[in-house]
Amino acid sequence: MVKIHKLKEFLEQNKTAKLKQIITKNQDQEVAMLIDQLDNKNKVKLYLLIPTKRASEVLWEVSQYSRKIILRSLKNKYIASVIEKTESDDSADILGEVSERAAKKIIEQLPEEKKEAIVPLTKYEEDTAGSLMKSELVSISDKVTVQKAIEALKKEDLVNINYVYIVDQTDKLKGVVTLNELITASPNQYVSSIMKKRLITLDANMDTGDVAEIFRREDIVALPVVDQQGRLLGRITVDDILDLVHEEATEDMFKFAGVNPNESAYDPLFDSIKKRLPWLILNLGTAFLAALTVSMFTDTLQAVVILAAFMPIVAGLGGNSGTQTLTLIVRGLALNQLSPASYRKIVLKEISVGIIHGMILGSIMGTIATIWQGNVMIGLTIFMAMTISITLAGFIATSVPMLLKKLKIDPAIASSVFITATTDIIGFFSFLGIATFFLQYLV
Amino acid sequence: MVKIHKLKEFLEQNKTAKLKQIITKNQDQEVAMLIDQLDNKNKVKLYLLIPTKRASEVLWEVSQYSRKIILRSLKNKYIASVIEKTESDDSADILGEVSERAAKKIIEQLPEEKKEAIVPLTKYEEDTAGSLMKSELVSISDKVTVQKAIEALKKEDLVNINYVYIVDQTDKLKGVVTLNELITASPNQYVSSIMKKRLITLDANMDTGDVAEIFRREDIVALPVVDQQGRLLGRITVDDILDLVHEEATEDMFKFAGVNPNESAYDPLFDSIKKRLPWLILNLGTAFLAALTVSMFTDTLQAVVILAAFMPIVAGLGGNSGTQTLTLIVRGLALNQLSPASYRKIVLKEISVGIIHGMILGSIMGTIATIWQGNVMIGLTIFMAMTISITLAGFIATSVPMLLKKLKIDPAIASSVFITATTDIIGFFSFLGIATFFLQYLV
Numbered sequence: 001m002v003k004i005h006k007l008k009e010f011l012e013q014n015k016t017a018k019l020k021q022i023i024t025k026n027q028d029q030e031v032a033m034l035i036d037q038l039d040n041k042n043k044v045k046l047y048l049l050i051p052t053k054r055a056s057e058v059l060w061e062v063s064q065y066s067r068k069i070i071l072r073s074l075k076n077k078y079i080a081s082v083i084e085k086t087e088s089d090d091s092a093d094i095l096g097e098v099s100e101r102a103a104k105k106i107i108e109q110l111p112e113e114k115k116e117a118i119v120p121l122t123k124y125e126e127d128t129a130g131s132l133m134k135s136e137l138v139s140i141s142d143k144v145t146v147q148k149a150i151e152a153l154k155k156e157d158l159v160n161i162n163y164v165y166i167v168d169q170t171d172k173l174k175g176v177v178t179l180n181e182l183i184t185a186s187p188n189q190y191v192s193s194i195m196k197k198r199l200i201t202l203d204a205n206m207d208t209g210d211v212a213e214i215f216r217r218e219d220i221v222a223l224p225v226v227d228q229q230g231r232l233l234g235r236i237t238v239d240d241i242l243d244l245v246h247e248e249a250t251e252d253m254f255k256f257a258g259v260n261p262n263e264s265a266y267d268p269l270f271d272s273i274k275k276r277l278p279w280l281i282l283n284l285g286t287a288f289l290a291a292l293t294v295s296m297f298t299d300t301l302q303a304v305v306i307l308a309a310f311m312p313i314v315a316g317l318g319g320n321s322g323t324q325t326l327t328l329i330v331r332g333l334a335l336n337q338l339s340p341a342s343y344r345k346i347v348l349k350e351i352s353v354g355i356i357h358g359m360i361l362g363s364i365m366g367t368i369a370t371i372w373q374g375n376v377m378i379g380l381t382i383f384m385a386m387t388i389s390i391t392l393a394g395f396i397a398t399s400v401p402m403l404l405k406k407l408k409i410d411p412a413i414a415s416s417v418f419i420t421a422t423t424d425i426i427g428f429f430s431f432l433g434i435a436t437f438f439l440q441y442l443v
Numbered sequence: 444m445v446k447i448h449k450l451k452e453f454l455e456q457n458k459t460a461k462l463k464q465i466i467t468k469n470q471d472q473e474v475a476m477l478i479d480q481l482d483n484k485n486k487v488k489l490y491l492l493i494p495t496k497r498a499s500e501v502l503w504e505v506s507q508y509s510r511k512i513i514l515r516s517l518k519n520k521y522i523a524s525v526i527e528k529t530e531s532d533d534s535a536d537i538l539g540e541v542s543e544r545a546a547k548k549i550i551e552q553l554p555e556e557k558k559e560a561i562v563p564l565t566k567y568e569e570d571t572a573g574s575l576m577k578s579e580l581v582s583i584s585d586k587v588t589v590q591k592a593i594e595a596l597k598k599e600d601l602v603n604i605n606y607v608y609i610v611d612q613t614d615k616l617k618g619v620v621t622l623n624e625l626i627t628a629s630p631n632q633y634v635s636s637i638m639k640k641r642l643i644t645l646d647a648n649m650d651t652g653d654v655a656e657i658f659r660r661e662d663i664v665a666l667p668v669v670d671q672q673g674r675l676l677g678r679i680t681v682d683d684i685l686d687l688v689h690e691e692a693t694e695d696m697f698k699f700a701g702v703n704p705n706e707s708a709y710d711p712l713f714d715s716i717k718k719r720l721p722w723l724i725l726n727l728g729t730a731f732l733a734a735l736t737v738s739m740f741t742d743t744l745q746a747v748v749i750l751a752a753f754m755p756i757v758a759g760l761g762g763n764s765g766t767q768t769l770t771l772i773v774r775g776l777a778l779n780q781l782s783p784a785s786y787r788k789i790v791l792k793e794i795s796v797g798i799i800h801g802m803i804l805g806s807i808m809g810t811i812a813t814i815w816q817g818n819v820m821i822g823l824t825i826f827m828a829m830t831i832s833i834t835l836a837g838f839i840a841t842s843v844p845m846l847l848k849k850l851k852i853d854p855a856i857a858s859s860v861f862i863t864a865t866t867d868i869i870g871f872f873s874f875l876g877i878a879t880f881f882l883q884y885l886v
Contacts, residue, residue, distance in 0.1 A: 001782060001784075003784060004782075004784060004785065027660060028660065029660060029779075033780060033782055037782075037785055037788075150626055153623070153626055153627070154626065154627045160621075160623075160662070160664075161623050162605055178603075179605075179622035179623060179626060180596070180603075180604050180622060182626070183596055183597065183622065183625070183626065184596070184597045215685060216682075216685050216686060216689060217470060217472060219603070219682035220682070221603075221605070221664045221681060221682075238664060238681050238682075238685065239659075239662035239663070239664075239681075241685065242658060242659050242681065242684065242685060242688060243659060245685060245688050245689055245692070246659060246692075248692070249688070249689075249691070249692025249693075249695070249696075250692075250774055250778070252692070252696060253692075253695060253696050253699070253770060253774060254770060254771075254774070256696070256770075257766045257767055257769070257770035258763065258766070258767055259767050259770050259771055263771060264771075264775070264780070265771055265772060265775045265780070265781055265789050265792075266785070266789075269792055269795055269796060269799075272792070272796050273796055273799055273800065276764070276767050276796070276800070277800060277803065279763075279767070280760065280763060280764055280767075280800060280804060281804070281807070283759065283763045284756070284760060284804055284807060284808060287755055287756040287759040287760060288756060288808070288811070290755045290756070290759070291753055291755060291756050292752070294751055294752040294754075294755065295749060295752040298748045298749060298751070298752070301744070301748045301751050302745070302748045305741045305745045305748070306738065306741060308737055308741070308744050308754065309734040309735070309738040309741070310734055311737075311751065311754065311755070312730055312733045312734060312737065312754070312755075312758065312867055312871070313727070313730040313731060313733070313734050315755065316730040316733070316863070316867070317723065317726060317727060317730060320701065320722075320723060320726045320860075320863075321719070321723055323700045323701070324700055324701055324702050324719050324722070326700070327697060327699075327700035327702050328697075328702055328706060328707075328708055329708060331693055331696060331697070332707070332708045335693070336472075337476060337707070337708070338708055339444060339476055339480075341444075341446060341447060342447065342480055342709070346708050346709075349708075349712055349715070352712055353712060353715055353716055353719070356712075356716055357716065357719070357720060357723060360720065361723060361724070361727055364724070364727060365727060365731070368731070417763075420759070420763075424755055424759070428755070
């Protein structure tokens with residue numbers, strides 16, 4: 001790949017031929033990576049050199065920040081020319097990224113046919129099946145023969161067609177035929193006699209996560225989307241599902257760590273700070289609660305100052321064991337692998353895991369502390385505090401996400417910051433509380 | 444869905460008809476979820492009631508623990524009967540899960556045709572393109588006409604065929620034709636004249652992550668796998684890629700939190716403990732290092748015991764901001780979004796983010812501490828310690844995963860435990876070190 005400082009040189013010196021050559025030689029993702037590394041002016045400059053038929057793909061590969069910068073600088077006419085060469089679902093997505101006013105102006109410039117394909121798609125909410133849907137498909141009447149169907153297919157100028165959808169005169173979806181079946185059937189048969197009638201259809205308002213789950217389960221490359229009356233609206237293809245699963249995986253991980261899913265490592269400094277700082281300030285608040293807990297026990301700490309050294313062990317192990325449980329539960333809930341009927345059993349199991357982990361880890365650290373400090377009561381205090389805090393961590397890390405799920409709140413979003421804060425407070429409170437109770441044996 | 448205690452009753456009372464009805468009514472994933480919740484004996488009992496053509500799908504949906512239990516109990520003959528109804532790639536995967544001896548015996552019982560399809564697939568390592576590949580495909584000679592190709596296709600009893608691969612007499616892959624193109628072409632044309640010759644082919648030893656990336660980039664539903672000489676070995680289909688991306692997303696998250704990617708919330712108690720405890724013991728070791736750091740400063744803590752209350756704030760914020768950076772970098776590296784040429788720039792940016800975050804968060808907490816404790820030097824100590832530890836956290840969280848990537852070690856696996864331990868130690872050391880330096884102003 002071209003060195004970024006070379007690329008900048010070419011851009012400064014307007015070496016268009018060189019730049020076009022770089023674009024041709026690199027794949028969409030690589031071109032996007034180069035754009036992400038450039039400053040705002042050069043992002044747009046390089047983007048405008050991309051051939052329009054590749055422009056839409058690259059636009060989705062760049063970071064959200066770059067996309068914003070590019071779309072803001074492009075002329076509506078140019079965006080319209082990109083959309084003309086783009087499938088309807090991606091076109092609708094592009095229109096969703098510009099202002100409503102700009103979207104209207106862009107639509108005005110599109111040819112009638114394209115307008116008809118895209119406008120209905122723009123009305124669907126993000127995260128619904130409708131937002132993944134494209135209008136391009138092959139549908140034929142249930143009254144025609146295989147021969148006629150093949151002729152109709154020949155007229156269409158579509159790539160990546162795998163299914164032909166069969167509709168009645170009111171556009172209601174009646175069945176589906178694979179190209180394979182069309183080829184294999186005898187030409188005079190009616191399509192209605194070879195079509196599959198037991199169909200899996202998607203509702204346009206269905207959640208995208210559920211759509212992805214159906215694709216995964218059915219091992220299928222495209223599914224039709226219908227309205228309440230069963231009329232064919234469009235289709236969703238597996239390549240969009242692959243992108244979706246890819247993005248959702250990143251999103252889940254990012255949410256867990258308090259990172260904005262749209263952040264890229266190449267975003268400018270202050271953009272990153274604006275995205276990350278609010279989460280850290282929230283963390284500062286919860287950490288302050290932990291500090292307040294500790295401050296309740298300054299007399300105890302004054303008397304046995306070595307307790308301060310063990311504080312991070314008790315809190316840390318509670319946090320780490322809680323995070324293990326939390327990850328398992330949050331992911332299980334996200335993938336619909338946990339049946340609500342089994343919640344109670346799972347909570348009980350995680351409490352048991354916590355008790356056993358707590359006792360084992362508490363024994364190890366208790367023994368080390370006893371030998372180190374020459375005082376068995378310090379060891380015992382650590383043992384008890386670790387058992388309590390790791391057990392409670394297991395309980396909280398299981399029940400909180402389950403509760404959030406029942407309340408229809410995304411378990412991934414609130415859990416991580418909440419868990420570490422809670423395990424810190426529980427850890428400090430149990431450890432210093434027990435130490436205060438046993439204080440006469442510790443000094 | 445059926446209540447689990449009802450299901451247990453039916454199993455105990457051998458109500459086979461009822462049980463079969465439950466299996467019919469529920470989808471593969473739901474049946475798998477039920478199996479995961481049963482004890483070992485009943486797992487097998489229910490599994491054996493699944494119709495053989497669904498048996499392989501359900502086997503891949505159950506947890507790794509259930510799969511082990513089931514495969515261990517099944518007769519080789521039964522496994523062979525399941526494999527007969529399963530595509531070659533999944534069959535090879537099943538054989539990979541049983542002992543080598545059992546695999547041999549199962550293969551012996553297969554019909555010759557099935558044997559030929561599966562045996563070559565069993566030799567590929569996990570995580571290679573070969574392990575995802577299936578033998579079922581349609582290939583025809585480059586010497587035939589479209590008409591002949593369609594006739595050949597009619598003879599094949601394969602579903603989900605989207606491409607026909609064109610090979611020469613030595614089985615070398617020459618081109619590919621979509622069914623769509625076959626239908627559209629005139630019957631007397633030679634397939635070699637309509638086939639696409641610029642092909643994307645996969646090497647059987649390619650990493651599965653790279654394969655997934657190519658599928659995502661190319662928006663394609665199947666790709667051919669060839670050997671070093673360009674001979675067609677098999678094909679990989681997008682449904683397997685969808686499963687793969689799905690699993691890898693979970694794996695990355697689990698590795699990050701120190702959870703075994705194969706663990707399920709339904710695993711038995713001691714199985715979970717066996718999987719999670721080693722990671723926690725490793726954590727105990729790193730937490731002990733943090734405790735040792737604190738123990739170096741007992742004199743300081745003795746003199747100004749309230750410092751103990753601020754310790755978790757300094758360490759916690761270092762850990763949280765480090766985790767944000769780490770997640771962004773590890774994920775960016777996993778998705779090949781960060782070019783090695785830009786490493787230095789990214790490190791510098793994350794250090795800058797750290798300095799600014801540290802100064803902002805340090806000012807907030809420093810001000811609070813000053814007001815709370817009525818001592819500006821305590822506030823100043825916190826400000827300095829937070830700035831240092833958050834900056835260093837940014838540096839370490841960026842450079843460590845980049846270094847691991849350069850050493851070809853998976854950045855996800857080592858980073859998380861390492862980061863929290865390091866930020867704890869840095870946080871405690873800088874905070875208590877600065878406090879010791881300023882001690883005369885703090886008391």
